[in-house]
Amino acid sequence: MHSDIILLVEDNPDDVDLTLRAFEKNNIANAIFVVRDGAEALDYLFARGVYSERDPRDIPAVVLLDLKLPKVDGLEVLKQVRADPHVRLVPIVILTSSREEQDRLRGYSLGANSYVQKPVDFERFSEAARQLGLYWLVLNEAPPPSS
Numbered sequence: 001m002h003s004d005i006i007l008l009v010e011d012n013p014d015d016v017d018l019t020l021r022a023f024e025k026n027n028i029a030n031a032i033f034v035v036r037d038g039a040e041a042l043d044y045l046f047a048r049g050v051y052s053e054r055d056p057r058d059i060p061a062v063v064l065l066d067l068k069l070p071k072v073d074g075l076e077v078l079k080q081v082r083a084d085p086h087v088r089l090v091p092i093v094i095l096t097s098s099r100e101e102q103d104r105l106r107g108y109s110l111g112a113n114s115y116v117q118k119p120v121d122f123e124r125f126s127e128a129a130r131q132l133g134l135y136w137l138v139l140n141e142a143p144p145p146s147s
Contacts, residue, residue, distance in 0.1 A: 003058045003059065003060060003061060004030045004031065004061050005030065005031050005032070005033050005058075005060045005061060006023075006028075006030050006031070006032045006033070006060060006061060006062055006063075006064060007032075007033050007035065007041070007044065007045070007060040007062070007063045007064070008032050008033070008034045008035070008064045009035050009037075009038065009040075009041040009063060009064065009065045009066055009069065009074065009077065010034065010036070010064070010066045010095075011036050011037055011066065011068075011069050011070055012066075015066070015118065016034055018125055019032075019064070019095075019125075019129065020032060021126075022125050022126040022128075022129035022130075023129050023133060025126050025129075026126065026129055026130040026133060028129070028130075028133040030061065030133075033060070036070075037069050037070040037071040037072065038069040038070070038071050038072025038073055038074060038076060038077045039071035039072045040071075041063075041065070041069075041072075041077050042072060042077055042080055042081075045059075045060075045063075045081060045084075045087050045090070046084065046086075046087070056086060057086075059086075059087060059090050060090060061091070062090070062091045062092075062093060062132075063081075063090055063091065063092045063093070064093050064095045064132070065077060065078065065092055065093065065094050065095065065096075065112075066094075066095060066096050067094060067096040067098050067103055067107070068096070068097075068098065074094065074096070074107075075103070075106055075107065075110060078092060078094075078107065078110045078111060078112060079110050081111075082110060082111040088111075091113045091114075092111070092112050092113055092114075093112070093113060093114040093115075093116055093132060094107045094112045094114070094115045094116065095116050095118060095132075096115075096116075096117065096118060097117065097118045098117070099117065116128060116132065
């Protein structure tokens with residue numbers, strides 16, 4: 001079962017605020033759940049640790065994943081999610097400031113659905129958030145639930 005929740009995996013408080021403001025500006029009403037590091041993202045997605053009471057079948061509509069994260073980096077999060085049959089189909093958009101071609105190549109190799117470079121300008125970022133919301137939350141057809 002898929003929820004309408006957007007899971008934002010971001011450790012930079014300024015980028016969290018920027019993302020939340022951009023989604024609000026564009027009337028994206030989905031609940032956004034923020035986790036601050038890769039280990040917490042995995043705990044949330046696998047319903048373990050502090051999230052052990054969460055229904056593991058309640059899969060986010062989309063995960064917005066930064067790459068440069070404390071504890072477990074974004075690429076390792078992506079690798080572990082894609083290896084798990086219960087969450088492997090969740091759409092994952094890498095949302096990063098990294099301009100490294102190697103990060104983009106590795107992200108797609110590990111199964112990212114999209115790779116978006118964060119613009120530094122709020123108006124450009126707001127437009128990117130609008131387009132992400134329109135595509136992943138309105139137009140995209142989610143995969144059927146895994147058994």
